[in-house]
Amino acid sequence: MKESSGNPLHLKSVNHISLICGSVEESINFYQNVLGFFPVRRPGSFDFHGAWLFGYGIGIHLLQAEDPKNLPKKTVINPKDNHISFQCESMGAVEKKLREMEIAYVRSVVEEGGVQVDQLFFHDPDGFMIEICNCDSLPMIPLAGEVARSCSQLNLQMLQQQQIQQVVLP
Template sequence: MGIHLLKSEEPDNLPKAGKNINPKDNHISFQCENMAIVERRLKEMKIDYVKSRVEEGGINVDQLFFHDPDGSMIEICNCDVLPVVPLAGDAVRIRSCTSTVNCNFHQQQIQQEPQINPQSCLSDSIHAKEDFLHFAS
């Protein structure tokens, strides 16, 4: 897989995303080492963004959400603060949950074939705080 990063020679002429920034909307996420640097760059580039925090197992994960020039939602997070949990071979099955609003992938140990319920896609151990902070340029 490759990622291509392009910089416009005329950024003021790029179309605006036009959508509200909703952290629960479909998006792609990237992990970064320094959230402060990313946030500073977003401000310097006058890109609107939403700042959020989720808690998982007593660990806070910071998130920044914004749209790329094509209107796709991007999340930048410091997910490296979460512990890495090794998985055991055949005891783990990857289950995907999709909806028009959210797409989350999580892994689950199975004793029997699980029922897939689109309403339960989010892990019970993740508690999203609803007080998102919106920053406009």
């Protein structure tokens, strides 16, 4: 594939993520009451059970699993797993709310050039991981070519040094 720069597909933003659920109703409850998304109209021409939610400029499309009993479910919270991340205004408020809701989470801290980034990771009802962070304090520095490849090794070393603390609730 020919390497191109800029915006070859003329992308504008993330529109939605789509998640297969064991129970659409349970997932609606989670995304609405824990993360603050709200249900929106879904096209009536779909011939399968699901729901659309919207918030923070993105949509979440929930799709009912055809065989919920055979849906793989992750139980270990691993910050290096697939996840969606949300910025927050107060990490302390988020952590307090997760404890009140009795949601188990993992706390992680990343430091880069004197900037500390706090992260909290937890699962939705089907084991899909959510991250809440204050990552906006970390500068976005574009990389290209050989510089990007060499930095990946440096990033790997830094990830191995990051502090991870799991909070398990009764």
